[in-house]
Amino acid sequence: MSTQALYRRAVRRETHSPRSALAITIAIVLALVLAWLGTESVLAAIGQQPLLVAPKDIVTAVLTAATAPAPLLVAIGVVAAIVGFILIVLSLAPARQGRRGSIADRTATVVDDRVIAQSLARAASYAGDIDPSQVNVSVGARSARVDVTPTSGRRVDQREIQQAVDAEVASYDFRPALRVKVKLNEQGTVA
Known part of the structure; x- marks a missing residue:
């Protein structure tokens, strides 16, 4: 083999x-x-x-x-x-666990979806200049959803967060690949 x-x-x-x-x-x-x-x-x-x-x-x-x-x-x-x-x-039915795999020349890598969610949350919080606790990420079989709750009185650029999260996902070589959607909540939180 x-x-x-x-x-x-x-x-x-x-x-x-x-x-x-x-x-x-x-x-x-x-x-x-x-x-x-x-x-x-x-x-x-x-x-x-x-x-x-x-x-x-x-x-x-x-x-x-x-x-x-x-x-x-x-x-x-x-x-x-x-x-x-x-x-x-x-x-x-496919019995997929919450993990993704990648195969390189000399290694095989398996990453849990929770790790990917934390990575996406960190990228979104840096791009939006908000606290990581204000970002909620859920990862599904083929898509991820990033919910951002901005701080009241501060403007957050959804497009900038989307670009940062897309760049983060593009750096992964995992299968199945993810499509990411960023949603900016209407109501902010008090910091």
Whole structure:
């Protein structure tokens, strides 16, 4: 395996969530159902009372399901379809963590979105000559939003902040890339 392929694999592993929690949950539920069926079968074999339902009653209910009322069958089918649809969506949806990766010649770098948010907040506060506590940054999958609350009585140039934040983002080589939008709040804060 080449070094670049190894780096890509490492970055992908660090920036996407594994599906193990979903798989473990499904495995536990199936194990519990099978353990219950096994216990019911053993109890029926030794002639004891069932815990919930005797295996003979389960088989009879399944075989005579076609004679059940139509609304009940439709409800069971809808619930099964919804559960199946949810499992399919969860298995196919991208499970992106709040991280971004970059691959250079001899290194692979993974940076948390919170670090990027702090960096953008610092760039915006320097460009606007405001306190860093007056800048709030939220980073999404492909975009970042910078909310700036100016100090009352002082003028803040939104275009200058936008240029500074865009220059900061342009200096990054992370994938997926970010689009940044700066929003200047109408009401200021007292310094």
